[in-house]
Amino acid sequence: xxxxxxxxxxxxxxxxVQAALRAAMDGALRAHGLTTPQYVCLELLGQQxxxxxxxxxxxxxxxxxxxxxxxxxxxxxxxxxxxxxxxxGRALPTRLTASGERLLEAARADVxxxxxxMTSGLDRAQAQILMTQLEHxxxxxxx
Amino acid sequence: xxxxxxxxxxxxxxxxVQAALRAAMDGALRAHGLTTPQYVCLELLGQQxxxxxxxxxxxxxxxxxxxxxxxxxxxxxxxxxxxxxxxxGRALPTRLTASGERLLEAARADVxxxxxxMTSGLDRAQAQILMTQLEHxxxxxxx
DNA sequence: CTTTGCATGTCAGGACTTTGACATGAGTGA
DNA sequence: TCACTCATGTCAAAGTCCTGACATGCAAAG
Numbered sequence: 119x120x121x122x123x124x125x126x127x128x129x130x131x132x133x134x135v136q137a138a139l140r141a142a143m144d145g146a147l148r149a150h151g152l153t154t155p156q157y158v159c160l161e162l163l164g165q166q167x168x169x170x171x172x173x174x175x176x177x178x179x180x181x182x183x184x185x186x187x188x189x190x191x192x193x194x195x196x197x198x199x200x201x202x203x204x205x206x207g208r209a210l211p212t213r214l215t216a217s218g219e220r221l222l223e224a225a226r227a228d229v230x231x232x233x234x235x236m237t238s239g240l241d242r243a244q245a246q247i248l249m250t251q252l253e254h255x256x257x258x259x260x261x
Numbered sequence: 262x263x264x265x266x267x268x269x270x271x272x273x274x275x276x277x278v279q280a281a282l283r284a285a286m287d288g289a290l291r292a293h294g295l296t297t298p299q300y301v302c303l304e305l306l307g308q309q310x311x312x313x314x315x316x317x318x319x320x321x322x323x324x325x326x327x328x329x330x331x332x333x334x335x336x337x338x339x340x341x342x343x344x345x346x347x348x349x350g351r352a353l354p355t356r357l358t359a360s361g362e363r364l365l366e367a368a369r370a371d372v373x374x375x376x377x378x379m380t381s382g383l384d385r386a387q388a389q390i391l392m393t394q395l396e397h398x399x400x401x402x403x404x
Numbered sequence: 405c406t407t408t409g410c411a412t413g414t415c416a417g418g419a420c421t422t423t424g425a426c427a428t429g430a431g432t433g434a
Numbered sequence: 435t436c437a438c439t440c441a442t443g444t445c446a447a448a449g450t451c452c453t454g455a456c457a458t459g460c461a462a463a464g
Binding site: 170172182183186207208209 | 412413
């Protein structure tokens with residue numbers, strides 16, 4: 119067994135790419151005053167408004183508690199708004215503010231550039247296959 | 262733009278798989294009394310002994326400080342050993358103990374099973390291509 | 405109607421990780 | 435020889451995140 123063997127697993131390379139991606143995103147988002155979890159939260163809200171804290175947490179793969187502090191920070195910055203009282207149940211549906219939408223659009227441009235750079239070695243068909251494979255792998259692990 | 266668009270990026274699916282993988286590994290390793298970072302550390306040492314703390318940190322994609330506490334915990338558990346004084350420079354080359362090797366082998370079996378389950382939708386050739394693509398993506402992000 | 409289960413928001417506490425900083429040792433070039 | 439650079443280990447402090455727990459509100463089964 120050579121020294122390379124453990125690094126030659128899909129799991130290890132997955133972690134390596136994810137670490138590099140996270141670092142790249144942190145760097146790019148710093149210019150916008152955002153952290154990566156904050157950006158993910160804005161992105162989720164940009165695609166579907168009225169998401170609750172718990173739904174956002176699942177979408178960002180963090181706990182409700184972690185998303186809660188992210189949400190509070192975004193609210194203090196005036197980027198999102200939540201009703202002070204729940205319209206139904208306990209869920210507080212969150213929305214982007216106007217400045218939140220503007221910041222999201224600006225930040226998204228930089229993040230998309232990173233995504234394109236990361237996948238610049240793949241053509242569109244390959245990228246599509248890769249994404250399908252990744253989706254399948256998630257499902258295989260969750261069952 | 263539909264609500265699915267942001268989730269349909271390679272970056273998002275990457276994070277999703279990595280989260281599922283981390284959860285699966287945490288669950289499997291708990292039976293061995295190990296955390297995922299601890300296992301990664303043991304695995305790196307199993308393939309190449311005499312690695313320094315800084316080298317292990319880079320291999321596990323964490324900071325030196327984080328790896329340092331991992332190493333101290335492993336040392337307390339008698340799974341690794343470090344010289345109290347540096348043979349050259351400041352680096353303290355770490356080695357697995359006999360019980361560390363035994364635990365690594367037992368834990369590795371479970372982790373490999375997870376890796377196989379994750380990639381069970383791919384044949385050997387596809388898995389190889391996937392790993393090569395991931396390696397390339399890391400390099401594109403780091404440059 | 406009651407009760408049971410389930411999901412949500414929230415609090416407290418602890419564990420883990422990082423940022424920033426500093427001193428030490430090795431190698432390099434002037 | 436000497437200053438400079440680089441990498442390493444280590445300390446302090448802060449931030450981040452999670453585990454565990456609890457109360458509230460809705461829905462479904464009894």
